[in-house]
Amino acid sequence: MKKELTYNLAFAELETLVDQLEEGGVELEELPAKIKQANELIKICEMKLRKTSDEAEDAIKKTINLPDK
Amino acid sequence: MTDIIKLSALVEQIQETIQDRFEGQSYWVAARIMNVKKYESNRRCYLTLEEYEKMNKKAEMRSVFWATAYSEIEKFEKITGQVFKDGIEIICRVKVRFHQVYGLNLDIVQIDLAHTLGTLELERQQTLDRLVKENPGTIQLFDGVYVTYNNRLPLPPVIENIALITAPNSDGQRDFRQEIAKNKHQYTFSVKEFLTTIQGDNAHKMIVEQLRLIEKSTVPFDVVAIVRGGGSQTDFKPFDDYELCRYIATFQIPVFTGIGHDRNQSIADLMAREQKTPTKVASLFVEHNFEFENKLIELKISLFETIKRQIQKTKERLENAKRIVKLSSPRAILNRGFAIITINGKIITDPGNIKENAELQTILRDETIYSTVTKKSKDEKRTDL
Numbered sequence: 001m002k003k004e005l006t007y008n009l010a011f012a013e014l015e016t017l018v019d020q021l022e023e024g025g026v027e028l029e030e031l032p033a034k035i036k037q038a039n040e041l042i043k044i045c046e047m048k049l050r051k052t053s054d055e056a057e058d059a060i061k062k063t064i065n066l067p068d069k
Numbered sequence: 070m071t072d073i074i075k076l077s078a079l080v081e082q083i084q085e086t087i088q089d090r091f092e093g094q095s096y097w098v099a100a101r102i103m104n105v106k107k108y109e110s111n112r113r114c115y116l117t118l119e120e121y122e123k124m125n126k127k128a129e130m131r132s133v134f135w136a137t138a139y140s141e142i143e144k145f146e147k148i149t150g151q152v153f154k155d156g157i158e159i160i161c162r163v164k165v166r167f168h169q170v171y172g173l174n175l176d177i178v179q180i181d182l183a184h185t186l187g188t189l190e191l192e193r194q195q196t197l198d199r200l201v202k203e204n205p206g207t208i209q210l211f212d213g214v215y216v217t218y219n220n221r222l223p224l225p226p227v228i229e230n231i232a233l234i235t236a237p238n239s240d241g242q243r244d245f246r247q248e249i250a251k252n253k254h255q256y257t258f259s260v261k262e263f264l265t266t267i268q269g270d271n272a273h274k275m276i277v278e279q280l281r282l283i284e285k286s287t288v289p290f291d292v293v294a295i296v297r298g299g300g301s302q303t304d305f306k307p308f309d310d311y312e313l314c315r316y317i318a319t320f321q322i323p324v325f326t327g328i329g330h331d332r333n334q335s336i337a338d339l340m341a342r343e344q345k346t347p348t349k350v351a352s353l354f355v356e357h358n359f360e361f362e363n364k365l366i367e368l369k370i371s372l373f374e375t376i377k378r379q380i381q382k383t384k385e386r387l388e389n390a391k392r393i394v395k396l397s398s399p400r401a402i403l404n405r406g407f408a409i410i411t412i413n414g415k416i417i418t419d420p421g422n423i424k425e426n427a428e429l430q431t432i433l434r435d436e437t438i439y440s441t442v443t444k445k446s447k448d449e450k451r452t453d454l
Contacts, residue, residue: 007383011386014387014390014394017394018390018393018394021393021397022393026397027418028399028409028416028418029416029418031397031399032399034397035397035398035399038390038394039394042387042390042394045387046387049383049384049387053380056373056376056377059373060376063369
């Protein structure tokens with residue numbers, strides 16, 4: 001079974017792609033496939049980030065009753 | 070036969086002689102008070118004034134405070150913080166009086182408070198000097214402040230277990246417990262009482278005894294509070310006792326005093342942490358815990374802010390990557406005015422692959438243009454686009 005990508009791994013992969021795109025190192029013919037791959041990585045990263053962000057916010061709400069300002 | 074006169078006649082003569090000599094006059098005398106009997110209800114106090122040289126009694130006179138002078142005793146107790154009792158040396162103003170039935174008496178009309186205060190202060194200073202001299206490792210004097218092992222002990226971050234030394238059913242006990250129980254932050258404390266008398270000749274020994282019990286207890290006490298209510302309890306002396314003060318100064322658990330005296334500090338106050346009243350000691354414990362809670366909240370807030378910042382930074386990096394990817398898509402390239410050239414559906418990236426007469430498809434944003442190559446030339450002058 002394929003191990004689930006961590007955020008860091010996914011983002012590292014995305015960064016490599018982005019670097020290639022920025023430097024023009026991608027053959028035009030490969031471009032659509034690379035873009036697709038990049039978009040998939042972005043989706044994974046966004047999902048994980050949203051999850052982490054929601055969890056952190058939950059933890060904040062649960063752990064402290066912030067004094068009324 | 071010798072003339073016989075009535076006793077009353079003789080006594081009258083004595084009275085007249087004494088009156089002639091002492092009428093309307095008063096004298097300041099220094100003496101020790103003994104056999105003190107106070108009758109608060111009818112405001113009288115009977116006692117003897119005595120004078121000693123070494124151990125020998127040199128003089129003794131029956132004396133009395135009548136109702137008109139009784140307030141002198143009250144003033145004495147209030148101002149000196151000392152009970153008016155046997156053994157105290159005073160300076161007082163007296164009038165000599167002779168009563169036919171009760172005999173010779175001194176009526177005390179005034180007490181020299183300044184003298185008593187001076188004596189007390191002298192004794193107090195002697196005790197303080199001795200404490201510093203005999204306990205150099207644990208009691209020191211810096212710039213008029215007594216620094217002791219005990220009053221430099223750090224407090225635990227949170228105070229939970231309190232050992233309370235106080236008199237049973239006293240104002241001090243009640244005030245302290247009330248303040249702890251009704252604290253506005255609703256903190257709970259565990260208060261164990263060590264009840265003892267805290268005035269009188271043996272009070273200092275009894276308090277030391279309670280401190281020993283606290284030391285031996287299996288409860289890990291965070292602090293010790295010694296409290297005493299105000300009211301008529303004026304005997305301040307136990308708290309100036311050398312042994313008690315030394316015990317407090319070297320005690321292993323931080324000691325707080327709330328023994329309430331407006332005029333001055335006892336030596337025990339100087340050896341410990343002084344808060345004047347039982348209520349103030351209790352409210353200090355509450356405030357101490359409130360400070361800790363505040364710090365904790367601040368720490369949590371700063372922790373979560375760091376997490377939030379981290380997430381925001383990550384989001385921004387991801388957004389940046391997303392933007393670059395979007396700009397790199399063929400659709401975005403076409404939208405920016407570029408074209409893709411294909412021959413038979415195959416993208417041409419090398420112009421060398423295009424021969425004359427080849428049929429090209431030029432793909433633009435919305436349309437494809439079909440054309441035939443009529444001429445090719447190297448673009449020598451092209452600058453970087």
